[in-house]
Amino acid sequence: MDQQPPGEQPPPVPVEGPVTCYRHPGRETSISCTRCDRPICPDCMVSASVGFQCPDCVRQGSGTGHSPAASRPRTIAGGTVAADPRLITKILLGINVAVFVAVLAKGALLDDLVLLGRARFSDYGPLEGVAEGQWYRLVTSMFLHQEVWHIAFNMLGLWWLGGPLEAALGRARYITLYMLSGLAGSALTYWLAEPNQPSLGASGAIFGLLGATAVLMRRLNYDMRPVFALLAINLVITFNPWGGIAWQAHVGGLIAGTLIAIGMVHAPRERRNAVQYGTCAVALVVVVLIVVLRTASLT
Numbered sequence: 001m002d003q004q005p006p007g008e009q010p011p012p013v014p015v016e017g018p019v020t021c022y023r024h025p026g027r028e029t030s031i032s033c034t035r036c037d038r039p040i041c042p043d044c045m046v047s048a049s050v051g052f053q054c055p056d057c058v059r060q061g062s063g064t065g066h067s068p069a070a071s072r073p074r075t076i077a078g079g080t081v082a083a084d085p086r087l088i089t090k091i092l093l094g095i096n097v098a099v100f101v102a103v104l105a106k107g108a109l110l111d112d113l114v115l116l117g118r119a120r121f122s123d124y125g126p127l128e129g130v131a132e133g134q135w136y137r138l139v140t141s142m143f144l145h146q147e148v149w150h151i152a153f154n155m156l157g158l159w160w161l162g163g164p165l166e167a168a169l170g171r172a173r174y175i176t177l178y179m180l181s182g183l184a185g186s187a188l189t190y191w192l193a194e195p196n197q198p199s200l201g202a203s204g205a206i207f208g209l210l211g212a213t214a215v216l217m218r219r220l221n222y223d224m225r226p227v228f229a230l231l232a233i234n235l236v237i238t239f240n241p242w243g244g245i246a247w248q249a250h251v252g253g254l255i256a257g258t259l260i261a262i263g264m265v266h267a268p269r270e271r272r273n274a275v276q277y278g279t280c281a282v283a284l285v286v287v288v289l290i291v292v293l294r295t296a297s298l299t
Contacts, residue, residue: 019039020039020041021039021040021041021043021044022038022039022040022054023040023041023044023054023055024041024043024044027041027043029041029042030221031045031052031220033045033052033053033054033057034051034052034053035053035054035057036054036056036057038054040052040054042076042164042167042168042216042220043085043164043167043168045075045076046058046074046075046081047074047075047076047077047078047269052076055081058074074170075167075168075169075170076168076169076216076219076220076265077168077169077170077173077264077265077267077272077276078170078173078267078269078272078273078276079169079170079171079172079173079174080170080171081170082166082167082170082171085163085166085167086162086163086166086167087166087171088162088166088171088174088175088178089158089159089162089163089166089174092158092162092175092178093155093158093159095143096143096145096151096154096155096158096202097151097155099113099140099143099144099145100144100145100151103144103145103146110144110146111198112140113137113140113141113143113144114137114140114141114144114198114199114200115130115137115138115141115186115189115190115198115199115200115201116128116129116130116134116137116195116196116197116198116199117129117130117131117190117193117194117195117196117197117294117298118130118131118132118195118196118298118299119195119196129195130190130291130294130295131195131294131295131298131299132299135291137186138183138186138187138190138201138291139182139183139186141186141199141200141201141202142179142182142183142185142186142201142202142204142205143202144200144201144202145200145202146200150200150202151202154202154203154206157206157209157210158206158209161206161209161210161212161213162174162178162209164213164216165177165209165212165213165216168216168265169212169264169265173264173276176260176280177208177209177212177257177260177261177264178205178208178209179205180208180256180260180280180283180284180287181204181205181207181208181209181211181212181253181254181256181257181260182201182202182204182205182208182253183204183256183284183287184204184208184252184253184255184256184257184283184286184287185201185203185204185205185207185208185246185248185249185250185251185252185253185256186201186204186249186252187252187286187287187290187291187294188248188249188251188252188290189201189204189246189248189249189252190290190291190294191248191290191291191293191294192248193246193248195298199246199248199249200246201246201249203246203249203250203253204249204250204252204253205253205257206253207234207249207250207251207253207254207257208253208254208256208257208258208260209257210227210230210231210234210254210257211253211254211255211256211257211258211261212257212258212260212261212264213227214227214228214231214258215258215261215262215265215266216261216265219265219266234250235250256283256287259279259283260279260280260283262279263275263276263278263279263280264276264279267279
C-alpha cells in the first residue's frame with residue numbers, strides 16, 4: 001500500500017457538483033487553501049499574507065523560524081480560531097433567556113432595567129432614568145424582551161447570524177461588536193426618543209450582527225441577495241405604520257455594526273490591531289458623547 005510522505009497534504013479530490021469544505025462536508029464554499037488547494041468554509045479559513053489557508057496547513061507551518069503565536073490559526077479578522085466557534089453566542093443567548101425568565105417571574109424588574117431617559121414611574125415617585133445617573137440602563141435594556149415572539153425572533157437571529165460571525169471574527173472581536181452595536185442602539189434611542197418613553201433595546205445588537213454579516217459576506221464575495229432580503233424585511237418591520245417598535249435602536253445598532261465590521265475585516269494586515277482598536281474606540285467615544293450631550297439637555 002502506498003503511503004503518503006509525512007508532512008504532505010493529500011491532493012485535492014476532484015468532485016462533481018457543489019464544492020464543500022473538506023472539514024465540514026455539508027457546507028458549500030468557493031474558497032480554497034492557498035497551500036494545499038483544498039476547499040474551506042469561513043469557519044476554517046485562516047487569513048494569510050496571500051489568500052487563506054486551512055488550519056492543517058497553518059499548524060504544519062510551525063517550525064519555520066516563526067514564533068508559535070505567529071503560526072497559530074487565525075480568523076479572517078485576526079482572531080484566534082476557537083475549538084467551539086459558538087461559545088460566546090451560546091452565552092449571550094443564555095443571558096437573554098435568563099433575563100426574560102426573570103422578568104416573567106418578577107414583572108417589577110422590568111422598570112428597573114428598561115431604557116428610560118428621565119421620568120417618574122408614579123406620580124409621587126422619584127425621577128429615574130439615564131439622565132438621573134442610571135447609565136446601567138443603556139446596557140441592561142440590551143437583554144430585555146417582553147413578548148415571547150420578540151425573544152424568539154431575536155434569539156433565532158442571534159443564533160443564525162452570531163455563530164458564523166463569531167467564527168469569522170474571533171471571540172474578543174465578536175463580543176466587542178455585539179456590545180458596541182447594542183450600546184449604539186441604546187444611545188440613539190436615548191437621544192431621539194421621548195425621555196419618558198420606556199424602551200427595550202435588545203434588537204439593537206441583533207441589527208448590528210445583521211450589518212456585520214453583510215460586510216463579511218461582501219468581503220468573502222458571497223451572494224448578497226439573502227442578507228439584503230433579510231435586511232429589507234427587518235426594515236419594513238422596523239418602520240411599520242402601527243408603531244410600537246424602537247426604530248432608533250435598530251438603526252443605531254445597524255450603523256454601528258456595519259462600520260465596526262468594516263474596520264475589522266478590511267483592516268490592512270500590517271496595521272490590523274491599530275485599525276480595529278481605533279474603529280471600536282471611535283464607536284465608543286461617539287456613544288459616550290451622545291449620552292453626555294443628551295443628559296446635559298435633560299438636566
